[in-house]
Amino acid sequence: MNATDAEHSPDVQFNTDQLAFLRTMGHELRTPLNSIAATCEMMANAVYGELQPGQHKAFQRILRNSSRLVKLINDVMLYIRAQANAMELDSRTVPLKPLLTEQVAGLREQADAKNLTIEVIIEPETVENIAGDPDQVAYIVNEILVNAVSFTASGSIQVRLGSAGPERWKLTVTDTGIGIAPENLARVFVPFWRSVESKQYAPTGNGLGLAIVREFVRIMGGTVDLQSQVGQGTTVTIILPTVISAPNDSPAEPSGPDTADTK
């Protein structure tokens, strides 16, 4: 089944005033959270004195959950802005292989812990560089890889970078994980929707990752396709143009309108 045909969830359309309100809210939520997280990090590192084992564990828990909240706030803001076409996008040269290598390296530890092998295949026709927004491309690649590792208990993950015809590049990630039931293939793109299995395998996930991927892919003029069999694994195929021009083609302005959301 082609999940790109999936019906969109009943998305809320935000107007400019509401977007500005949400952006400020995101900032206001993040500010105190950052103080909590940084203080906990110092507590856990015994900056304020040595800790009993139980205390160390408790501070690690606060730290872990504050990080989760920070990620949730960031993801909500990303989703809302992407969905409202209100992202300020960059268009610059992005070397593809280093981006993929970095993302895979970031997941090695988690994969090693489960004895999962990650095989990376770069097909000869793969382009060196694409033009687009590095943050968006990195988000997509990361999300797909994190899902593959999270939902695979044993076996392997194959990451393939290649071409999909003129001026299109392709990322295919195949895992030997739990798979997705046919009736859920479209639902995985619905914001906050999570399967029962998803809650077991990735309890700290927030159900926004693939919704954001879907929006980013739409903005870039690409496609995302899911093929899956329960118990066998999942293959995600992302096809994107090699040149993605920023719709609001203004030069990056350091003190530009994005700064309200960048603190």
Next chain:
Amino acid sequence: MKQNEWRILVIEDEPDSIEVVREMFEYNGIQSWAAGTAEDALKMIPAVQPNVFVVDLTLPGMDGWTFLKTVRKNPATANIPAVAMTAFHSINLARQAIEAGFAAYFPKPLDSTSFVRELAKIIL
């Protein structure tokens, strides 16, 4: 330069964020001062004689970007390294900060160990 010779001026509007950053420095035996606005920071420079600025990019009044431009124009402060900190991590923002002339960029929440280690590369 030894860590105990560092003189860090933190420019940050959030009182708790200031406290967190300054505790981080204090724990590492580093002296620091704090200003709640860029305007106040500019006034404090002659008395504090900082050798590094730690700048929150979003500030009431003059923002962190403008603060950097201002200190760069003054020969007395033109060569003092400045590092940026922001709560929203993005490759684009990190790049913009480096292009604007910040010596480094730190996403919040700051990790005390790596923050001090990275500062040591900047404060020579």
